[in-house]
Amino acid sequence: MPKETFKIKTLTDNNRMSTQELLQFITEKINEGYINFDIDACGQHNIGGSSWAKDRESKLFFTLRNPGQRVGAMALKGTKIVVEGSAPADVGWLNSGATIVVKGDCGDTAAHCAAGGKIYAAGRVGTRSGALMKHDPKFDSPEFWVLKNTGSFGFEFMGGGIAVVCGWDCDSLPSVLGSRSCVGMVGGIIYVRGPIQDVADCVEIKSLDGQDIEFLENGMAKFLQEIDKSELLAELTNWQEWKKIIPVSQDEKSKRMPVSEFRKNHWIKGGIFGDFIHDDFVVYKLPASGEGRVHIPVWNKENCVNCKICLNNCPENAISEEEKIYTSDSEKCIGCGICEAVCPKQCWSMTSNRKEIS
Numbered sequence: 453m454p455k456e457t458f459k460i461k462t463l464t465d466n467n468r469m470s471t472q473e474l475l476q477f478i479t480e481k482i483n484e485g486y487i488n489f490d491i492d493a494c495g496q497h498n499i500g501g502s503s504w505a506k507d508r509e510s511k512l513f514f515t516l517r518n519p520g521q522r523v524g525a526m527a528l529k530g531t532k533i534v535v536e537g538s539a540p541a542d543v544g545w546l547n548s549g550a551t552i553v554v555k556g557d558c559g560d561t562a563a564h565c566a567a568g569g570k571i572y573a574a575g576r577v578g579t580r581s582g583a584l585m586k587h588d589p590k591f592d593s594p595e596f597w598v599l600k601n602t603g604s605f606g607f608e609f610m611g612g613g614i615a616v617v618c619g620w621d622c623d624s625l626p627s628v629l630g631s632r633s634c635v636g637m638v639g640g641i642i643y644v645r646g647p648i649q650d651v652a653d654c655v656e657i658k659s660l661d662g663q664d665i666e667f668l669e670n671g672m673a674k675f676l677q678e679i680d681k682s683e684l685l686a687e688l689t690n691w692q693e694w695k696k697i698i699p700v701s702q703d704e705k706s707k708r709m710p711v712s713e714f715r716k717n718h719w720i721k722g723g724i725f726g727d728f729i730h731d732d733f734v735v736y737k738l739p740a741s742g743e744g745r746v747h748i749p750v751w752n753k754e755n756c757v758n759c760k761i762c763l764n765n766c767p768e769n770a771i772s773e774e775e776k777i778y779t780s781d782s783e784k785c786i787g788c789g790i791c792e793a794v795c796p797k798q799c800w801s802m803t804s805n806r807k808e809i810s
Protein backbone atom coordinates (compact mmCIF):
# COMPACT_ATOMS: atom_id res chain seq x y z
CA MET A 453 0.00 0.00 0.00
CA PRO A 454 1.54 3.37 -1.02
CA LYS A 455 2.29 5.40 2.08
CA GLU A 456 2.91 8.72 0.36
CA THR A 457 0.29 11.39 -0.07
CA PHE A 458 -1.30 11.45 -3.52
CA LYS A 459 -1.48 15.04 -4.81
CA ILE A 460 -4.19 16.09 -7.23
CA LYS A 461 -4.38 19.38 -9.07
CA THR A 462 -7.80 19.77 -10.62
CA LEU A 463 -6.95 22.67 -12.93
CA THR A 464 -4.24 22.30 -15.57
CA ASP A 465 -3.79 24.74 -18.46
CA ASN A 466 -7.33 26.00 -17.99
CA ASN A 467 -8.73 22.45 -18.11
CA ARG A 468 -10.82 21.77 -15.05
CA MET A 469 -11.62 18.28 -13.85
CA SER A 470 -15.36 17.84 -13.42
CA THR A 471 -16.72 16.60 -10.11
CA GLN A 472 -17.39 13.20 -11.66
CA GLU A 473 -13.87 12.93 -13.10
CA LEU A 474 -12.31 13.89 -9.79
CA LEU A 475 -14.37 11.46 -7.71
CA GLN A 476 -13.72 8.62 -10.16
CA PHE A 477 -10.01 9.42 -10.13
CA ILE A 478 -9.94 9.38 -6.32
CA THR A 479 -11.69 5.99 -6.35
CA GLU A 480 -9.12 4.59 -8.81
CA LYS A 481 -6.28 5.76 -6.58
CA ILE A 482 -7.95 4.32 -3.46
CA ASN A 483 -8.23 1.01 -5.29
CA GLU A 484 -4.48 1.20 -5.94
CA GLY A 485 -4.03 1.52 -2.17
CA TYR A 486 -3.63 5.26 -1.61
CA ILE A 487 -5.29 6.57 1.53
CA ASN A 488 -3.82 10.09 1.84
CA PHE A 489 -4.88 12.78 -0.62
CA ASP A 490 -3.90 16.41 -0.99
CA ILE A 491 -6.27 18.12 -3.41
CA ASP A 492 -6.20 21.55 -5.01
CA ALA A 493 -9.87 21.60 -5.83
CA CYS A 494 -11.68 23.96 -8.12
CA GLY A 495 -15.20 23.93 -6.73
CA GLN A 496 -15.84 20.20 -7.25
CA HIS A 497 -18.63 18.84 -5.10
CA ASN A 498 -18.89 15.95 -2.61
CA ILE A 499 -15.15 15.52 -2.06
CA GLY A 500 -14.33 12.99 0.63
CA GLY A 501 -17.87 11.89 1.26
CA SER A 502 -18.44 9.39 -1.48
CA SER A 503 -15.08 7.61 -1.09
CA TRP A 504 -14.18 4.65 1.04
CA ALA A 505 -11.23 2.30 1.25
CA LYS A 506 -11.47 -0.96 -0.65
CA ASP A 507 -11.02 -3.01 2.51
CA ARG A 508 -13.58 -0.77 4.32
CA GLU A 509 -11.09 -0.70 7.22
CA SER A 510 -8.32 1.73 6.23
CA LYS A 511 -8.73 5.33 7.26
CA LEU A 512 -8.87 7.90 4.45
CA PHE A 513 -7.35 11.34 4.88
CA PHE A 514 -8.07 14.33 2.64
CA THR A 515 -6.49 17.77 2.74
CA LEU A 516 -8.44 20.15 0.51
CA ARG A 517 -8.25 23.66 -0.77
CA ASN A 518 -11.09 25.47 -2.56
CA PRO A 519 -13.73 22.70 -2.49
CA GLY A 520 -17.29 23.04 -3.80
CA GLN A 521 -20.47 22.14 -1.99
CA ARG A 522 -21.12 19.13 0.23
CA VAL A 523 -17.59 18.51 1.46
CA GLY A 524 -17.77 15.20 3.30
CA ALA A 525 -21.44 14.59 2.49
CA MET A 526 -22.40 11.12 3.79
CA ALA A 527 -18.76 10.53 4.77
CA LEU A 528 -18.02 7.38 6.74
CA LYS A 529 -16.33 6.69 10.04
CA GLY A 530 -12.56 6.55 9.60
CA THR A 531 -12.49 9.36 7.05
CA LYS A 532 -10.88 12.66 8.01
CA ILE A 533 -11.19 15.75 5.84
CA VAL A 534 -9.32 18.99 6.52
CA VAL A 535 -10.25 22.05 4.48
CA GLU A 536 -7.47 24.62 4.51
CA GLY A 537 -9.71 27.69 4.38
CA SER A 538 -13.45 28.14 3.98
CA ALA A 539 -16.00 25.83 2.37
CA PRO A 540 -19.39 26.56 0.75
CA ALA A 541 -22.80 25.10 1.56
CA ASP A 542 -23.64 21.67 2.97
CA VAL A 543 -20.37 20.85 4.73
CA GLY A 544 -20.88 17.41 6.30
CA TRP A 545 -24.38 16.99 4.93
CA LEU A 546 -25.62 13.69 6.41
CA ASN A 547 -22.17 13.06 7.85
CA SER A 548 -22.18 9.42 8.87
CA GLY A 549 -19.08 9.28 11.03
CA ALA A 550 -16.22 11.29 9.50
CA THR A 551 -14.22 14.03 11.17
CA ILE A 552 -14.46 17.17 9.04
CA VAL A 553 -12.36 20.22 9.91
CA VAL A 554 -12.94 23.52 8.12
CA LYS A 555 -10.29 26.06 9.02
CA GLY A 556 -12.41 29.00 7.89
CA ASP A 557 -16.12 29.75 7.53
CA CYS A 558 -18.76 27.28 6.35
CA GLY A 559 -21.59 28.25 4.00
CA ASP A 560 -25.25 27.60 4.63
CA THR A 561 -26.61 24.31 5.96
CA ALA A 562 -23.38 23.04 7.51
CA ALA A 563 -23.97 19.77 9.39
CA HIS A 564 -27.45 19.56 7.85
CA CYS A 565 -28.91 16.12 8.67
CA ALA A 566 -25.61 15.04 10.26
CA ALA A 567 -26.04 11.63 11.87
CA GLY A 568 -22.54 10.83 13.12
CA GLY A 569 -18.96 12.00 13.33
CA LYS A 570 -17.61 15.42 14.17
CA ILE A 571 -17.66 18.67 12.24
CA TYR A 572 -15.33 21.43 13.39
CA ALA A 573 -15.72 24.95 11.96
CA ALA A 574 -13.08 27.58 12.72
CA GLY A 575 -15.29 30.49 11.71
CA ARG A 576 -18.95 31.28 11.17
CA VAL A 577 -21.50 28.90 9.66
CA GLY A 578 -24.40 29.97 7.48
CA THR A 579 -28.15 29.84 7.70
CA ARG A 580 -29.98 26.60 8.54
CA SER A 581 -26.80 25.01 9.87
CA GLY A 582 -27.38 22.08 12.19
CA ALA A 583 -30.92 21.62 10.88
CA LEU A 584 -32.27 18.07 11.13
CA MET A 585 -29.24 16.72 13.00
CA LYS A 586 -30.14 13.35 14.44
CA HIS A 587 -28.79 10.60 16.67
CA ASP A 588 -29.15 6.88 16.10
CA PRO A 589 -28.50 5.39 19.56
CA LYS A 590 -26.61 2.48 17.95
CA PHE A 591 -23.83 4.95 17.12
CA ASP A 592 -22.04 7.83 18.81
CA SER A 593 -23.85 11.12 18.79
CA PRO A 594 -22.91 13.54 15.97
CA GLU A 595 -21.07 16.66 17.11
CA PHE A 596 -20.93 20.07 15.45
CA TRP A 597 -18.49 22.62 16.88
CA VAL A 598 -18.49 26.24 15.70
CA LEU A 599 -15.95 28.82 16.87
CA LYS A 600 -18.03 31.90 16.03
CA ASN A 601 -21.76 32.07 15.27
CA THR A 602 -24.48 30.56 13.10
CA GLY A 603 -26.80 32.22 10.57
CA SER A 604 -30.55 32.36 11.10
CA PHE A 605 -32.94 29.38 11.20
CA GLY A 606 -30.22 27.13 12.65
CA PHE A 607 -31.04 23.77 14.23
CA GLU A 608 -34.52 23.61 12.70
CA PHE A 609 -36.15 20.25 13.46
CA MET A 610 -33.03 19.04 15.21
CA GLY A 611 -33.80 15.56 16.49
CA GLY A 612 -30.53 14.64 18.21
CA GLY A 613 -26.82 15.25 18.39
CA ILE A 614 -24.74 17.92 20.07
CA ALA A 615 -23.87 21.38 18.78
CA VAL A 616 -21.43 23.77 20.41
CA VAL A 617 -21.47 27.44 19.36
CA CYS A 618 -18.58 29.28 21.04
CA GLY A 619 -19.58 32.85 20.12
CA TRP A 620 -15.95 33.92 19.85
CA ASP A 621 -15.32 37.32 18.24
CA CYS A 622 -19.07 37.99 18.14
CA ASP A 623 -19.28 40.93 20.55
CA SER A 624 -21.15 43.12 18.09
CA LEU A 625 -23.89 40.58 17.35
CA PRO A 626 -27.31 40.69 19.05
CA SER A 627 -27.52 36.90 18.79
CA VAL A 628 -24.88 34.29 18.04
CA LEU A 629 -27.67 32.05 16.70
CA GLY A 630 -29.17 34.64 14.32
CA SER A 631 -32.98 34.75 14.20
CA ARG A 632 -35.60 32.04 14.53
CA SER A 633 -33.30 29.23 15.57
CA CYS A 634 -34.47 25.87 16.92
CA VAL A 635 -37.92 25.89 15.25
CA GLY A 636 -39.34 22.38 15.61
CA MET A 637 -36.37 21.12 17.64
CA VAL A 638 -37.35 17.88 19.38
CA GLY A 639 -34.02 16.39 20.47
CA GLY A 640 -30.33 17.01 21.04
CA ILE A 641 -28.46 19.74 22.88
CA ILE A 642 -26.99 23.06 21.76
CA TYR A 643 -24.31 24.55 23.99
CA VAL A 644 -23.92 28.26 23.35
CA ARG A 645 -21.80 31.13 24.62
CA GLY A 646 -22.83 34.72 23.93
CA PRO A 647 -26.13 36.56 23.45
CA ILE A 648 -29.10 34.69 21.99
CA GLN A 649 -32.52 35.99 21.03
CA ASP A 650 -35.58 35.06 19.00
CA VAL A 651 -35.27 31.34 19.79
CA ALA A 652 -38.38 29.21 19.11
CA ASP A 653 -40.60 28.52 22.11
CA CYS A 654 -40.37 24.73 21.67
CA VAL A 655 -37.02 24.86 23.51
CA GLU A 656 -35.81 25.99 26.88
CA ILE A 657 -32.56 27.67 27.84
CA LYS A 658 -30.81 26.28 30.92
CA SER A 659 -27.58 26.56 32.89
CA LEU A 660 -24.96 23.85 32.48
CA ASP A 661 -24.80 20.96 34.91
CA GLY A 662 -21.76 18.82 35.77
CA GLN A 663 -22.34 16.40 32.90
CA ASP A 664 -22.49 19.27 30.40
CA ILE A 665 -19.25 20.77 31.69
CA GLU A 666 -17.55 17.39 31.57
CA PHE A 667 -18.55 16.96 27.91
CA LEU A 668 -17.38 20.46 26.98
CA GLU A 669 -14.14 20.15 28.90
CA ASN A 670 -13.38 16.86 27.17
CA GLY A 671 -14.15 18.22 23.71
CA MET A 672 -13.02 21.85 23.73
CA ALA A 673 -9.24 21.27 23.79
CA LYS A 674 -9.52 18.79 20.89
CA PHE A 675 -11.71 21.19 18.88
CA LEU A 676 -9.34 24.13 19.35
CA GLN A 677 -6.36 21.96 18.52
CA GLU A 678 -7.99 20.79 15.27
CA ILE A 679 -8.66 24.39 14.14
CA ASP A 680 -5.22 25.67 15.29
CA LYS A 681 -6.69 27.89 18.02
CA SER A 682 -5.48 26.24 21.21
CA GLU A 683 -4.60 29.66 22.63
CA LEU A 684 -8.36 30.31 23.12
CA LEU A 685 -8.82 27.48 25.61
CA ALA A 686 -8.85 29.63 28.76
CA GLU A 687 -11.13 32.24 27.18
CA LEU A 688 -13.72 29.69 26.07
CA THR A 689 -13.83 27.56 29.21
CA ASN A 690 -15.41 30.02 31.61
CA TRP A 691 -18.55 27.89 32.00
CA GLN A 692 -20.49 30.73 33.65
CA GLU A 693 -20.70 32.28 30.18
CA TRP A 694 -22.35 29.20 28.65
CA LYS A 695 -25.95 28.03 28.42
CA LYS A 696 -27.60 25.01 26.92
CA ILE A 697 -30.68 24.79 24.74
CA ILE A 698 -32.82 21.66 24.87
CA PRO A 699 -36.36 20.85 23.69
CA VAL A 700 -39.13 21.33 26.22
CA SER A 701 -40.16 18.10 27.88
CA GLN A 702 -43.31 16.17 26.97
CA ASP A 703 -44.74 17.10 30.38
CA GLU A 704 -44.28 20.76 29.60
CA LYS A 705 -45.69 20.30 26.09
CA SER A 706 -48.82 18.63 27.42
CA LYS A 707 -49.56 21.79 29.44
CA ARG A 708 -49.48 23.87 26.28
CA MET A 709 -52.07 24.41 23.58
CA PRO A 710 -53.16 21.18 21.81
CA VAL A 711 -52.39 21.04 18.08
CA SER A 712 -56.12 20.94 17.25
CA GLU A 713 -56.69 24.30 18.94
CA PHE A 714 -53.64 25.85 17.30
CA ARG A 715 -54.78 24.62 13.90
CA LYS A 716 -58.33 25.89 14.22
CA ASN A 717 -57.72 29.21 15.95
CA HIS A 718 -54.18 30.39 15.31
CA TRP A 719 -52.45 28.70 12.41
CA ILE A 720 -53.90 30.60 9.47
CA LYS A 721 -53.94 33.97 11.21
CA GLY A 722 -50.31 33.72 12.17
CA GLY A 723 -49.36 31.57 9.19
CA ILE A 724 -46.60 32.16 6.75
CA PHE A 725 -48.78 34.09 4.24
CA GLY A 726 -51.10 35.56 6.86
CA ASP A 727 -49.73 39.07 6.44
CA PHE A 728 -50.10 39.13 2.67
CA ILE A 729 -53.44 37.61 1.80
CA HIS A 730 -57.03 38.45 2.47
CA ASP A 731 -58.52 35.38 4.09
CA ASP A 732 -61.81 34.55 5.72
CA PHE A 733 -59.84 32.40 8.20
CA VAL A 734 -62.11 29.41 7.68
CA VAL A 735 -60.23 26.11 7.80
CA TYR A 736 -61.82 24.05 5.04
CA LYS A 737 -62.22 20.40 5.71
CA LEU A 738 -60.56 19.02 2.62
CA PRO A 739 -59.59 15.54 3.87
CA ALA A 740 -62.59 13.32 4.39
CA SER A 741 -63.62 12.09 7.81
CA GLY A 742 -65.89 9.17 8.71
CA GLU A 743 -66.36 6.53 6.04
CA GLY A 744 -64.60 8.68 3.42
CA ARG A 745 -61.20 8.17 5.06
CA VAL A 746 -58.56 6.26 3.13
CA HIS A 747 -57.01 5.00 6.39
CA ILE A 748 -58.37 4.60 9.86
CA PRO A 749 -56.42 4.51 13.14
CA VAL A 750 -56.63 1.43 15.37
CA TRP A 751 -55.45 1.63 18.98
CA ASN A 752 -53.82 -1.21 20.90
CA LYS A 753 -53.62 -0.68 24.64
CA GLU A 754 -50.59 -2.94 25.06
CA ASN A 755 -47.53 -0.79 25.84
CA CYS A 756 -49.54 2.42 26.23
CA VAL A 757 -47.94 4.61 28.89
CA ASN A 758 -50.77 7.14 29.01
CA CYS A 759 -48.50 9.98 27.92
CA LYS A 760 -51.27 11.72 25.92
CA ILE A 761 -48.91 12.67 23.10
CA CYS A 762 -51.42 11.29 20.57
CA LEU A 763 -54.28 13.20 22.14
CA ASN A 764 -52.36 16.48 22.20
CA ASN A 765 -51.15 16.16 18.62
CA CYS A 766 -54.31 15.03 16.84
CA PRO A 767 -55.14 17.99 14.54
CA GLU A 768 -58.88 17.23 14.62
CA ASN A 769 -59.23 16.77 18.37
CA ALA A 770 -60.60 13.32 17.51
CA ILE A 771 -58.84 11.38 20.27
CA SER A 772 -60.27 11.10 23.76
CA GLU A 773 -59.21 9.17 26.83
CA GLU A 774 -61.24 7.59 29.57
CA GLU A 775 -59.67 5.45 32.27
CA LYS A 776 -56.52 5.06 30.13
CA ILE A 777 -58.50 3.80 27.16
CA TYR A 778 -57.96 5.89 24.01
CA THR A 779 -60.50 6.16 21.25
CA SER A 780 -60.67 8.05 17.98
CA ASP A 781 -64.00 9.61 16.98
CA SER A 782 -64.58 8.46 13.40
CA GLU A 783 -66.73 11.51 12.60
CA LYS A 784 -63.87 13.86 13.43
CA CYS A 785 -60.90 11.71 12.41
CA ILE A 786 -59.47 12.43 8.93
CA GLY A 787 -57.10 9.44 8.89
CA CYS A 788 -53.97 11.60 8.78
CA GLY A 789 -51.81 9.10 10.69
CA ILE A 790 -50.28 11.64 13.05
CA CYS A 791 -51.30 9.57 16.08
CA GLU A 792 -49.38 6.61 14.66
CA ALA A 793 -46.36 8.78 13.89
CA VAL A 794 -46.07 10.49 17.28
CA CYS A 795 -46.87 7.60 19.63
CA PRO A 796 -43.58 6.52 21.24
CA LYS A 797 -44.97 3.03 21.93
CA GLN A 798 -46.46 2.16 18.54
CA CYS A 799 -49.95 1.82 20.01
CA TRP A 800 -51.70 3.35 17.01
CA SER A 801 -51.58 1.75 13.58
CA MET A 802 -53.26 2.93 10.41
CA THR A 803 -55.26 0.37 8.48
CA SER A 804 -56.79 0.63 5.03
CA ASN A 805 -60.41 1.71 4.84
CA ARG A 806 -60.78 0.56 1.24
CA LYS A 807 -63.83 -1.51 0.52
CA GLU A 808 -63.69 -4.51 -1.75
CA ILE A 809 -65.54 -3.75 -4.97
CA SER A 810 -67.79 -6.70 -5.79
Ligand code: SF4
Nearest residue numbers: 766785786788789791
Ligand atom coordinates in the same frame (compact mmCIF):
# COMPACT_ATOMS: atom_id res chain seq x y z
S1 SF4 B 1 -55.57 9.65 12.25
FE1 SF4 B 1 -55.11 9.94 14.42
S2 SF4 B 1 -54.22 11.97 14.56
FE2 SF4 B 1 -55.21 11.86 12.54
S3 SF4 B 1 -57.23 12.70 12.88
FE3 SF4 B 1 -57.41 10.49 13.18
S4 SF4 B 1 -57.11 10.18 15.36
FE4 SF4 B 1 -56.40 12.24 14.91
Ligand code: SF4
Nearest residue numbers: 756757759760762795
Ligand atom coordinates in the same frame (compact mmCIF):
# COMPACT_ATOMS: atom_id res chain seq x y z
S1 SF4 C 1 -49.15 8.45 22.45
FE1 SF4 C 1 -49.20 6.22 22.54
S2 SF4 C 1 -48.40 5.71 24.56
FE2 SF4 C 1 -48.97 7.89 24.61
S3 SF4 C 1 -51.10 7.90 25.32
FE3 SF4 C 1 -51.19 7.86 23.12
S4 SF4 C 1 -51.36 5.68 22.64
FE4 SF4 C 1 -50.64 5.80 24.73
